[in-house]
Amino acid sequence: MTSSTPRRDTLRFITCGSVDDGKSTLIGRLLHDAGAVPDDQVAALRDAEGRLDFSLLVDGLLAEREQGITIDVAYRYFSTPRRQFIVADTPGHEQYTRNMATGASTADAAVVLVDARKGVLTQTRRHSHIVSLLGVRHVVLAVTKMDMVAWSQDAFDAIAADYLAFAEAAGLPAPTVIPVSGVTGDNLVRRGEAAEWYAGPTLLEVLEGLPPIAETARPFRMAVQGVNRPNLDFRGYTGRINSGVVRVGDAVAVSPSGVRSHVERIVVMGGDLPQARAGQSVTLTFTDEIDVSRGDVLAAADAPLEAADQFEATLIWMAEAEMVSGRVYDLKIGARTVPAQITDIRHRVNVNTQEKLAARSLALNDIGVCHLSLGQDVAFEPYEVERELGAFILIDRLTRATVGAGMIRFALRRAHNIHRQAIKVDRNQRAALKGQKAAVVWLTGLSGSGKSTIANLVEERLTAEGRHAYLIDGDNLRHGLSRDLGFTEADRVENIRRAAEVARMMADAGLIVLVSLISPFRAERQMVRDMMPDDEFLEVFVDAPLAVAEARDVKGLYAKARRGEIANFTGVSSPYEPPAEPDLHLRTNQMSPDEAAEAVIARLRAARRLTASPPFEQPPLT
Template sequence: MQWINRPNLDFRGFSGTVVAGSIAPGDPVVVMGSGRQSRVKEIVTFDGAQQRAATGDAVTLTLEDEIDISRGDLLVTPQARAEFADQFAATLVWMKEESLIPGRSYWLKVGTRTVSATVTALKYRIDVDSGAHLAARALASSEIGFCNISTATPVAFDPYAANRDTGGFILIDRFTQETAAAGMIAFALRRASNIHWQDSTITPRQRAELKAQQAAIVWFTGLSGAGKSTIANRLEQKLVALGCHTMLLDGDNVRHGLNRDLGFTDADRVENIRRVAEAARLMAEAGLVSICAFISPFRADRQMARDIAAPHPFIEVFVDTPIDECIRRDPKGLYAKARAGAIPNFTGIDSPYEPPETPEIRLNTTDSDPEALCDRLVAELRQRHILA
């Protein structure tokens, strides 16, 4: 469904292209996902009403019943329903210069529907010359791989082998809007339909109201040595003194437990942030103000954390300390080790840091001490009604 055609109150049509089979007035149709059913009343084209439309025809359908249909929905016949899932396996052709790293979030466009999606696992890379399946943790530009993909909401599709229009898709970079990859869906991952969300009677808002506060996630980002942990720790002290219920998640601390299996490759950094964001969201659902202090060097990963946190307030705090000052401080001696080659993939030395473009709060540690910066943060939280 490409768009809803409603030029006046007396006409409501559904415009799109027939991508498989044919349709005629009187035929039953089903909206994939909602399962709502009706029958075709009329087929309207620029040449007038038609008695049948076939593959490739661009038409507007009117239905006998008033049912809810939105742009991106797929209309099918009851006997030829498409797949409907939020996880599937696919072959992917990577197009960006920056490598594909599982865990990153993209826009996925299949047919006329666009949803948020993540490559959850790269199963293998395909050698284009031999067809051999090769172990891989990332895909470089022009490489082909077989992967698992998860979407934020279920989508309707067919395997690409059955229908290229409903089985082909593209991934779009969320920041640049560039096409990142083209893909072909192989099959749905059935485990998706076996897992159901269990609703809780007590809501996150009720839990927060018991504490006389609003749940939120305060996310500190910046280079190693910028002062994130120092400021985050002092902020928590101030909030607790005000009677606020908090939880502090620190980058080093979580690697002793939750993320002890992760290293510092780009792929591991993505997974590190994903896990922490999920943990922070659970803290927010408990009604807490979750304070997170992580280098989190990539914009895409911080956006992923923000998406995971929704609908809870997500306040990105950029501790903006110049790299030269961080190297001068070097409280843990990490920069010296990294420059000597003892620590590979160290942010700011041989791994990039992408500073936030529009953080909610920017802190400069070179002209203010942690106490003054924390007072400013408390004032900001009051202004945003996080604190009573």
């Protein structure tokens, strides 16, 4: 390209809609008619009867060809004299909605396809709603397979009216509606003759005419991807500029810390630049020695970023297992990953009617508005302002699978009004007064495994030694602090969270805290571990086979559960996930309660929780 040739901007767009609406065929035909397919590749598209199957250009997976559906997101690149394009063919099947959301997250435009024979379907609406949520700026409705309804204007008008009414209610940009056929190519690149009643533009003309996205019009933002320290004389911060322009000498602010400095150098491969703009990857150095880490965000000092730890966000749930309020997930926003809990579901959206529905959980492909609480402040912008700084994913902490994708709407007001109070007396001073070190001993196991018996014995013996201990028992907790909770999965998670918060505060006071709770899910036990200092938490698996625990059945609970009188009973109608690597494994069908209690105390000594001599000896308990 010569210097006199104007630079062509790039448009990223997706095709989406319901399954079998002809997305792959449309893209294949568009690429072919735009001259983006080499002759030798065209020859490979012919079927046994010599006809061209344009869908083969994008249906690359063997499973896609066998089933005749799109599963993965297929990206293709082509250009015309007016513009360069990156097109993502996204799957229409409901099972792969998460893949569609991935493709839409970086798109500037969406081509929503509707089969002329079927009209607007639920998946059409779901995909369109996601397009709206993800802030896609331009929408084109392509009514496909018009050749199969004899290019009926009535059929086209009915679909256009139905979709335009939905689009207005869903807050979509006003769509351009085009009748097309992927098989014949009518109204894709060339104007079709079959629909004499249509006088609008072709699909390619619409895509070429969409206005470019001006990322440089917004303030400077750059998420720090890494710290570049090749030697003692150089420290730079690398990343891709999200928006705006940065120049040598500019004042910048670091979020969430708020520290400020000035840009000293803008370093790229091959040398330094006087300035850089959105889309460029650079390394910045500063005039001052400041603390900047991966995941921080650099911003123009006169337009600093907000930071908070509580948000309202729109969430698309992407996991087979339902979302559970209170469960701790990892939230990844930009290059920063922090623990996060969904504290409240404001509503779930009915994608057909846009109705806001009450919900206690979200299932696969559900879309809801939720409140989230994070473990620490993160820098952000509302998604509608800046996609990359307002989008996040939720990750299951055990499987590492992505379970949700979200868009930040705003920070909750309480996130700004509540501040931690600095306290001068710390946990080590409190523990030293008691001649011990704080610990949380978390006893988990089936009902009837012996947890409470062992915990009682441990507390009794520690007290006899003059130690300061306290037992939090699950049954007692539900008579007070958790009396408002039931036994659904979400209620159990909340019950464990409350017990953990109490245990954490008691440990902060220097106590040895014994917690006896079934706590059946690994995710919640990991949540508790993460809340405590590394050396203060001991997970004790009180292990009794189900048959042994049920035979004991001191409280008669198993019998009630077997009769169907107790729902969600662990071991019968609800699962128990045993610890993979407990700090102590007690097999209570092979040892006495006294032996188990001594093993717990020995483990506390090994963990150096009982190294100091107690300040006094407690008289024997009667």
